Amino acid sequence: MGICAKCEGETEGWKCAICGVEAKEHDSTHEHGDPPSDRHCMPKCKTCRKAEVLCSC
Numbered sequence: 001m002g003i004c005a006k007c008e009g010e011t012e013g014w015k016c017a018i019c020g021v022e023a024k025e026h027d028s029t030h031e032h033g034d035p036p037s038d039r040h041c042m043p044k045c046k047t048c049r050k051a052e053v054l055c056s057c
Helices: none
Strands: 011-016 041-045
Touching: none
Parallel strands: none
Antiparallel strands: 011 041
């Protein structure tokens, strides 16, 4: 577990901010963009269940 960068609450797992796919660990093979990047796979806020950049807490 980590800390959500937006609300500072706990995180649980990882979530893609683009397509919403979830994973237990960071998936460096899940990429979006040109050039492809895995930076959209980020910690998931435990409270609102969104990728931390989209956190609505």
